[in-house]
Structure formats: C-alpha cells, structure tokens
Amino acid sequence: MAHSINDKLSILIFFLSIALAGPAEAALISVIVLLITRALAPPFRPLAQASRRRFLPVFLSLVLLACLMTIVNGLLLQEGEVFTVAGLSLYEGGIRFGVKTGARLLLIATSLLVFFGSVTIPHLASSLQHAGLPTQIVMTVLLTVYFLETIPERITRIFSAQEARGAPVRSRVDRRVRSFLSILAPLILSGIVESIERGTALTLRGYRAGTRLEFEGGGESRLSGVGKLFIVLSFFVFILAWVLP
Template sequence: MSTPTLYLPRDSRLHHLHPLTKLALIGLAIVAGATLPVTLWVIAVYLLILMPLAAWGKVLPAFLRSSLLLIWPFALSLTLIQGFFAPGEHILLQLGPLSLKLEGIQLAADYTARILVWLSAVILLMLITRPDQLMLALTERGLPRQIGYIILTALQIIPRFQQRAETILDSQRARGLETEGNLVKRLRALVPLVAPLILSSILELDERAIALEARGFTRAGPRTSLTTLKDTAPQSAFRWLSLIVMLLLILARAAGWMTA
C-alpha cells in the first residue's frame, strides 16, 4: 500500500537542504504569488523560479504533471465565471444574454496564475521534502510533538481509511444493500457504510495508542532523534533574508508601493 505523499527521493542539492530552508523558498514563492501586482510577474515566478528549482531537484516531470493536472479545473471554472460575470466593456463573444468580456478573461488569468504559483509551490515542497523530516525540523523549532505526530499519521492512515471504506461497502453490498438509485435509497445506505467505519476506526485508535504507550510516547524527559538535519550558516542567513523579503513584499503591497 502506498502512502499519499508525493515525495520523490533524488540525490540532488535541493533535496539535501534543511527542510526549513525549503520551506522558506516555497514561502517566498507563495508570498510573491499573492503580492506581485502584475500577472506576468506572477507567471515569471512559476517559469523562472519554481520550474528551474524543480529541474535542479530532478523532479521536473513530476512537478509539471502535478501542477498542470491540478490547475486546469481552476483555469476552466475561473475563465467561465469571471469571463461571463465580471464587469467589463470589451465584449469578445455574445451568447444570447451572456457576454464573454476581455476584462473577465484577464482577471481569470491573473487568479489562475496566482493559484498556479501557490499550488505548484506546495507540490514542489512535497516532492523534495520527506514529511517526517519537515515535521522533525518544525518540532525542533517548537511545534508540539503531538501535532507533528497527528499530521504525519493522518498522511499515512488516510489510504488505509479509504481501503477500509471500500471493504465495508463491499461487505454491505454483498448483503444486498442497494447503493444505487434515488436519493432516499442512497441516504438510507449511509448508516451501514459510515457506522462500521467510525466504530472500527475507534477500536483501531485504541490499539494504536497502546502500541505507542508501550514505546514510551508519553514518557517525560528529553528525546533524541535517529535522523539529524544538516543545517549551515548560509542556509540560516538565507532563511532570514527570505523572511525579510516576504515581509517587504507584504508591506509594499499593503502600502500600495507596488502597482500594475
């Protein structure tokens, strides 16, 4: 069974960066995507920063595939909604009472570009960072261990949850449960499907908690770690610099220093 992480192990310099440094890079791209005033500049973040980074990390094909696969539903729906319903003067196409306007298309392009940068920045982070290392870095910096644990576990348990839901569905259908048909039929089918999922998951959680207890999960006292994260002074400096740039971008945007 696979885990729902995108992480691709590659021997690249980017992979070997400290997880917080990668997080800073991605944070920078996200803030830039939100604050840059010109659509073209936002697209440039994708083309000239994120794509080269992905290539450097030897994950470019997966990066392009995932980011383009995820963006098209946004692109399509934004174009339709903004194109037809945003106010504007330049009518490109008239369909009965509806008119497709240039201003709307431009707006849709702008939103799409920003969403593309956000989504693909997160995808890139996931492609090049092992989730447990990222969590380790965050807990070292003060994130409560329990929260890190919950996030990581959720990542790995979700596919199992899906699998169990499928088994439950199979087992009820085998007992003649009709899952197709009108709404009433389908609603009635919900209880036999959801109840065992919840009940069996509670049983499982109890066991998992016991297994963790037996391995000292709630023990008081200092902890150590098998993996150490390599950090360097330049990386630390870069993270501070990124933080300043992010703050400057936000400030500039808020104060109206940057305009299209």
C-alpha cells in the same frame, strides 16, 4: 538547490508572498520556475515515488481548475470589452480577475506541492519539533502526511473493488461521477477506522501524548545565506506591493 528544511521553507514563503502580493504575471512565471526546478531537482524524497508520478496529473487538474475559474469569472464579472469565444460572451474585466486569481491559486498549490514533495517526513517533523510545536501536533502532522500519501492507493483499491462489482467506473463521464460517490464513502470510512486503529496501535507501543520523538537526520535545519536571501525577498515583495499602485 537548498537542502536545509528552513531554506526550503523560506523559498516557500517567498513564492507564497508572490502569490498573495505579487502581480499575476509574476505568479505565472513563478509557477514555471517551480515546474523547471521540480523537473531538474533530484533530491525529492525517494519514498514518495507514487506522489512524484502523480504530480503532473495533479498539476494539470489545477490548470484545468484555473481555466474554469477564468471562464466563470469572464461570464459573471461584466466589466470592460466583450469577447465571443465558442459562443460564450466573456468580459475582459472578468477574464483579468479570473487569470489573476487562478494564477495565484496555481502558485500556492504548486509551491506547496513542491515543498512537501522535496522534504522528508523526519526533517519536517524534526523542524516542527525544533520550532517548539507540541509533540501531539507533530505526531498529528506526521500521521496526516502518511494518510494523504496513502489516499491514491486507497482510491485505486476501492476503484478496483467497485469495478469488480460492476460499477460503471470506466463508462461515460456522468456515470463515472456517480460511481465516484461510491468511492468516497468507503474512503472516508476506512480513513476514520484506520486513524482510530492507528491511535490504538501507537498507545499499544507505549506512545504517550507529550513523548518527545527522535528523527533520523533531523539536525540540518539551520537557515543558510540562500534562505535568508529569500526571506528578505519575501519582505521586498510585500513592500513593493504596498508602495506600488
């Protein structure tokens, strides 16, 4: 298991190259490999316990989305043989296209989830800073990651508040969908208000745009042999996709 952020980044690039240039079968195998790695790898950041718990529901939602895409494509892309499944006439060409696109999207999302779940924020920030990104952008990335991590907690809080007011949040699906709209507005508003307050708070602690930040454990960002191998493999995937029909 690679520990340097650049190694992890090169692995991410490799999986993204498969998603963009590889066949659907390779994308699906990669997703399975990522899931096994995810299940076996211990050094996921300890502060993202909540996001770790939510990995499986998010992944299952992505699978559901991929299945939906396949069905929609099977219905709309009318090419090849017709299969009738549960009263629906699905076309072979559409299903193939849907599976291919769904597998690619699934791989992109899963590899990003695993990457961000296995990288500490100081490492990520330090690496971005070492790569020469302006401090303002590094700070924006950090605050965005922080905000994304707090979203599930915010939703739970707003969900409870709406439930306490009698909103049918545990009722039928259609009612739940409608009540979800009442969650979205406070979520967006609270996000905007907090980002303004957070900006004020940083200024009030002497942070100025351009101040170079320091991060704990930010030194291990070298690219090891494993990382270099994955970069070469990524090129190889693109070359193969270009050469093969």
